[in-house]
Amino acid sequence: MNITVLGAGAWGTAFGQVLADAGNNVTMWAREPEIVEGIRDHHHNGVRLLSVEKLPDNMTATGDRAESVKDAEIVVVAIAAQFARVALADFKGLIPSDAIVVSLMKGIERGTSKRMDEVVREALDLPAERFAAISGPNLSKEIADRQPAATVVGCVDIDNARKVAAACTTDYFKAFVTTDVIGLEMCGSLKNVVALAVGMARGAGYGENTAAMIETRGLAELTALGKAAGADPKTFAGLAGVGDLIATCGSPLSRNYTFGSNLGKGLSVEEATRVSNGVAEGVPTTDAVVALGDELDVPTPLAYAMSRVLSEGISCQQMLAELFGAEITEE
Ligand SMILES: NC(=O)C1=CN([C@@H]2O[C@H](COP(=O)(O)OP(=O)(O)OC[C@H]3O[C@@H](n4cnc5c(N)ncnc54)[C@H](OP(=O)(O)O)[C@@H]3O)[C@@H](O)[C@H]2O)C=CC1
Ligand SMILES: O=C(CO)COP(=O)(O)O
Structure with a gap:
């Protein structure tokens, strides 16, 4: 198939390699000429994915929007979530009317509290059956x-989910399918907030018990919010839920975990942002999760505590104290 990936960041590029390994013709679209030339002329992304010396031959790049998508059967979006709406507006009308649009993004839009399925569909005026989300324990460097x-590939049209899954299946990358798009979106976005908190506890020197407590309470919080948003609770026990929590909350390869860890070590939000190796989606998503919780009448103590860390600079100990009320409650 002809597949275009919009955004040649770490995951966009690594996923582009998966698609190329699966036998597709892959075109990367990037806005930076240095990245376009690197991939097109040298099969290397020296800005965002240095660990891969040579990307596959069936992978090229362009900075021209119309050219990048003109023959695309699948268009994959891998742009930092808060910029997806504005970046996709420039592609409206350019994407072939039968192409499936796939989001790799894990975030909630600040200001609107919308999931990426909502943002992408609104920006491109796309019917639900032509939208798919991909989410799971997928640290880009390991996959690269x-x-x-x-x-997990999610689409309300299971045949389209299968089509996308087949297009990204290789001997090292396995894709499952679901129709629970909302569940995938909620898992991927909310686990980043949990990873910030676990990273912070680790950076402050706390051990396994504290990490397990945050991950488990975080899972309960994201499950409750996901259910209220219309997700299937089963999704939270799968690869995109528990699976991604384990990967992201346990690895320094995660930008969210590392961002939190730097806060726990005493860096300010500005300092942690400066040293971050790519986008830490949990940072802007935290406030959006609190707003979504208010909207859906679901308590979000973990996201609220992290929002106070990010806006007021409360300590790790204070953040952990915020997770629980004073009264004794059932788990
Ligand atoms: N890395 C990972 O392991 C995984 C990441 N994800 C998700 O995938 C998404 C992308 O992550 P990743 O590739 O790693 O992030 P990076 O930080 O490596 O790259 C972000 C990408 O977004 C692009 N971008 C930012 N702002 C704009 C804009 N205004 N217009 C156009 N493009 C823009 C950047 O372009 P430029 O280079 O020009 O700034 C870059 O291509 C995130 O939502 C992330 O949560 C999901 C699973 C795994
Ligand atoms: O989503 C990820 C792994 O599944 C990547 O996490 P980070 O965005 O924190 O690096």
Whole structure:
């Protein structure tokens, strides 16, 4: 198939390699000429994915929007979530009317509290059956190294989910399918907030018990919010839920975990942002989760505590104290 990836960041590029390994013709669209030339002329992304020396031959790049998508059967969006709406507006009318649009993004839009399925569909005026989300424990560097991994493709039209899954299946990358798009979106976005908190506790020197407490309470919070938003609770026990929590909350390869860890070590939000190796989606998503919780009448103590860390600079100890009320409650 002809597949275009919009955004040649770490995951966009690594996923582009998966698609190329699966036998597709892959075109990367990037706005930076240095990245376009690197991929097109040298099969290398020296800005965002240095660990891969040579990207596959069936992978090229362009900075021209119309050219990038003109023959695309699948268009994959891998742009930092808060910029997806504005970036996609420039592609409206250019994407072939039968192409499936796939989002790799894990975030909630600040200001609107909308999930990426909502943002992408609104920006491109796309019917639900032509939208798919991909989410799972997918740390980009490990997948770029072709380590075995799995993910979940979600689309309300299961045949289209299968089509996308087939297009990204290789001997090291396995894709499952679901119709629970909302569940995938909620899992991927909310686990980043949990990873910030776990990273912060780790950076402050706390051990396994504290990490397990935050991950478990975080899972309960994202499950409650997801259910209220219309997700299938089963999704939260799968690869995109527990699976991604384990990967992201346990690895320094995660930008969210590392961002939190730097806060726990005493860096300010500005300092942690400066040293971040790519976008830490949990940072802008935290406030959006609190707003969504208010909207859906679901308590979000973890997201609220992290929002106070990010806006008021409360300590790790204060953040953890915020997770629980004074009264004794059932788990
Ligand atoms: N890295 C990972 O392991 C995984 C990431 N994800 C998700 O995938 C998404 C992308 O992540 P990743 O590739 O790693 O992030 P990076 O930080 O490496 O890259 C972000 C990408 O967004 C682009 N971008 C930012 N602002 C704009 C804009 N205004 N217009 C156009 N493009 C823009 C950047 O372009 P430029 O280079 O020009 O700034 C870059 O291509 C995120 O939502 C993330 O949560 C999901 C699973 C795994
Ligand atoms: O989503 C991810 C792994 O599944 C990547 O996490 P980060 O965005 O924190 O690096």
